[in-house]
Amino acid sequence: MAAVQTRSERALNRVAIAAVLVITLLFLAPIYWITSTAFKPRNLATTIPPTVIFEPEISPFVKLFTKRSQLRAAPEPEDYAAAPWWERLVFDGGEKVVRSGRGDVQLSGYPNRFMNSLIVAITSTVLAVSMGTFTAYGFSRFKMKGEADLLFFILSTRMLPPVVVAIPMFLMYRAVGLNDTHWGLIILYTAFNLSFSVWLMKGFIDEIPKEYEEAALVDGYTRLEAFFKIVLPEAATGIAATAVFCFITAWNEYAFALIMTNRRAQTAPPFIPSQVGSGLPDWTVIAAGTFLFLLPVAIFTFLLRNHLLRGMSFGAIRK
Amino acid sequence: MATVVMTSLDSKSRAASRGLSDIKIRNLFIIPTILFLIVFNIFPLIYSLGYSFTDFRASTNAPATFVGLQNYRELLNDPFIWANFAITAKYVIVSVTGQVVVGFGTAMLLNREIPFKGLITTLLLLPMMLSMAVVGLFWKLLYDPSFGIINYALGLGSFEWLANPDMALYAVAITDIWMWSPFVMLLSLAGLSAVPRHLYEAAAIDRAGPFYTFFRITLPLVAPILMIAIIFRTMEAFKTFDLAYILTSQPTTEVISIRLYKMAFQEWQTGRSCALAYIVLIMVLAITNIYVKYLNRVKER
Structure with missing residues (x-):
């Protein structure tokens, strides 16, 4: 780059930097709004002008995790005194609500759906990445006729619209009793992620020099030993990146979960919208549920930042 | 799969003759994935292709009637x-x-x-x-x-x-x-x-x-x-x-x-x-x- 910049170039640069900042703030605004709404008292969530400065509280999260019924009036003093600390948080927010019944705390549907999301996403990720790594190694190291066609076939399964696959799968699952089960979703997500995992891992394994294994073979390793002891450790970063991508895809998936589950195995994405219902929804609770759901993905995105390009292009573009 | 030919690695070499052969390993690594995708992606699509020529309704027990195109x-x-x-x-x-x-x-x-x-x-x-x-x-x-x-x-x-x-x-x-x-x-x-x-x-x-x-x-x-x-x-x-x-x-x-x-x-x-x-x-x-x-x-x- 030329060391000398003209004055107009410098001015242009400054304008570009300002524009980038504005765009970044605009893109982050919805995420900021979700986060801030998750910590607002209910009466500040839907004000005009919007409330930006407020004392954050965690009552939306209490309401998210527990079940309660609406009261017509503020709680009686003795009810208030008898209530556990987190219930008082809800009362203090000015809400005329109380737990349903005096007995044990009743959990809402959310923790259960969150667990379902975790179970389904983690299991399907483990399956898709392990199968995908083996297959990618097979494609990477051994040439065969029709390889391009097989790889296209594998990728094309990823492109199938979920609703198209869901119609026959729904009927088949109904016949064998897999509807509304964890395994039903796990199988679907594994199939969906498998193609992605093969393509991405093939790119990572292609980059490991063949000579490493060949040296090991000369040293008396069998090919399987060479794969497990030489290739897998070398591919660790790629495996981790692929796993995170698969996890995020399964974690975020909506259409299959909507169609294939309704209660027992329902994951968070179809559950959170179903809570809006009719009438005035409590947006602080929805924001709290959304915030907790997005948090792992935000952390993973940060960890993945150097591999995003590669993952998003199915391993075709490396940086 | 029968037409698949090995080209890249010499399967007759001494190194490759230990343990499983390369062809076996390749098949072991690739075939399960292909089978999984066929069973859970392709088979359902064949299944629904069949139904697309019928008046089947999944909400009733009435058997599907073939209606052609x-x-x-x-x-x-x-x-x-x-x-x-x-x-x-x-x-x-x-x-x-x-x-x-x-x-x-x-x-x-x-x-x-x-x-x-x-x-x-x-x-x-x-x-x-x-x-x-x-x-x-x-x-x-x-x-x-x-x-x-x-x-x-x-x-x-x-x-x-x-x-x-x-x-x-x-x-x-x-x-x-x-x-x-x-x-x-x-x-x-x-x-x-x-x-x-x-x-x-x-x-x-x-x-x-x-x-x-x-x-x-x-x-x-x-x-x-x-x-x-x-x-x-x-x-x-x-x-x-x-x-x-x-x-x-x-x-x-x-x-x-x-x-x-x-x-x-x-x-x-x-x-x-x-x-x-x-x-x-x-x-x-x-x-x-x-x-x-x-x-x-x-x-x-």
């Missing part, structure tokens, strides 16, 4: 289905154009020395990693006519976005543009940073104007990678379901996936929906084919 004939002559395709096409055009303009524009801005560039890029990429359904739901609050921050920020009073039949599709597209412009940006940025510096220097020496430089140097060199982004986003926008389904229930936003979902799981016209699924499937596979050709072309470089 009737489902396909009726669907292709149904103006309402064509209206759904037209809505989908409009959605694809609006949202992909928006993503290319915003994404490529942002990439052009970012393709220079900028403080905290890495952090800014990562932050900009966040929306596309989030769940469409869950974040899409929250956009309902942002679009709310009485207390949404969009109307407040733009001074639009109580303008209706999602409840307005003319506006709803654009509202869905705007959310989609917010989520997926970063994807176009990411790929464009990779393309832009790969343009050799010396080409720009040569253009500067020749006193080429910014437009000439852009159209003769930047765009042609970024075009292949930009095409990947465009085809991929077109395919995804064509299949779109989550956002439109969650944000609105307007007839003007009933894209083809939503129609398919309703036909299959609300009206329970299973046979007919299988036929529609096949029509959609053929279109998607056609786009996928083009996409993979471009992927391979860029990969070779």
Whole structure:
């Protein structure tokens, strides 16, 4: 780059930097709004002008995790005194609500759906990445006729619209009793992620020099030993990146979960919208549920930042 | 599989003769995946191909009757289905154009020395990693006519976005543009940073104007990678379901996936929906084919 910049170039640069900042703030605004709404008292969530400065509280999260019924009036003093600390948080927010019944705390549907999301996403990720790594190694190291066609076939399964696959799968699952089960979703997500995992891992394994294994073979390793002891450790970063991508895809998936589950195995994405219902929804609770759901993905995105390009292009573009 | 031939590794070598043979290992590694995909992706599609020629309804116990091509004939002559395709096409055009303009524009801005560039890029990429359904739901609050921050920020009073039949599709597209412009940006940025510096220097020496430089140097060199982004986003926008389904229930936003979902799981016209699924499937596979050709072309470089 030329060391000398003209004055107009410098001015242009400054304008570009300002524009980038504005765009970044605009893109982050919805995420900021979700986060801030998750910590607002209910009466500040839907004000005009919007409330930006407020004392954050965690009552939306209490309401998210527990079940309660609406009261017509503020709680009686003795009810208030008898209530556990987190219930008082809800009362203090000015809400005329109380737990349903005096007995044990009743959990809402959310923790259960969150667990379902975790179970389904983690299991399907483990399956898709392990199968995908083996297959990618097979494609990477051994040439065969029709390889391009097989790889296209594998990728094309990823492109199938979920609703198209869901119609026959729904009927088949109904016949064998897999509807509304964890395994039903796990199988679907594994199939969906498998193609992605093969393509991405093939790119990572292609980059490991063949000579490493060949040296090991000369040293008396069998090919399987060479794969497990030489290739897998070398591919660790790629495996981790692929796993995170698969996890995020399964974690975020909506259409299959909507169609294939309704209660027992329902994951968070179809559950959170179903809570809006009719009438005035409590947006602080929805924001709290959304915030907790997005948090792992935000952390993973940060960890993945150097591999995003590669993952998003199915391993075709490396940086 | 019988036609598969080993070429790369010498299977007769001493090293390879220990343990499992290379061919066995290759088959052991590849065949389970292929089988899994056939059982859980291809077999269901064959199953639904069969149903697409019947009047089967999954909500009743009545046995399916073979009706030949009737489902396909009726669907292709149904103006309402064509209206759904037209809505989908409009959605694809609006949202992909928006993503290319915003994404490529942002990439052009970012393709220079900028403080905290890495952090800014990562932050900009966040929306596309989030769940469409869950974040899409929250956009309902942002679009709310009485207390949404969009109307407040733009001074639009109580303008209706999602409840307005003319506006709803654009509202869905705007959310989609917010989520997926970063994807176009990411790929464009990779393309832009790969343009050799010396080409720009040569253009500067020749006193080429910014437009000439852009159209003769930047765009042609970024075009292949930009095409990947465009085809991929077109395919995804064509299949779109989550956002439109969650944000609105307007007839003007009933894209083809939503129609398919309703036909299959609300009206329970299973046979007919299988036929529609096949029509959609053929279109998607056609786009996928083009996409993979471009992927391979860029990969070779």
